[in-house]
Amino acid sequence: MSISHALGGVPLIMAEFIGYLFDAIILFATIRMLYGALRHVLEPRMAAGRTRGPSAAAGGASDVRGEMARDPVCGMFVSTELSHRLKSQGQTLHFCSEECLQKYRHKQRVAS
Ligand SMILES: [Zn+2]
DSSP states (O other): OOHHHHTTSOOHHHHHHHHHHHHHHHHHHHHHHHHHHHHHHHHHHHHHOSSOOOSTTTTOOSOOOSOEEEOTTTOOEEETTTSEEEEETTEEEEESSHHHHHHHHHHHHHHO
16 A cells, blocks of 8 residues: 555554544544533533523633632622622622622622
């Protein structure tokens, strides 16, 4: 066969092995891509949780990265990149939704 020739005298078995390896890598990459796409679709909904969450996640090009912060109102963890932020006493608070943010603000107003 000419494959072994093209690879500069690599035995045919090696060429076949490399072929299999390529197949495996492509398969692996495909699975990873599918998994990534699936995660991308599912995660914003999970973050939204019980309350109606932000629809901002739809159409986001990049993966969800960054840190997780605890929503002080409902206690769930939200990505600091997708959260609704509120600067309070020098620190930034993260909320899962506009609702939680408003609840927190209301609570602060009542307390003080
Ligand atoms: Zn919340």
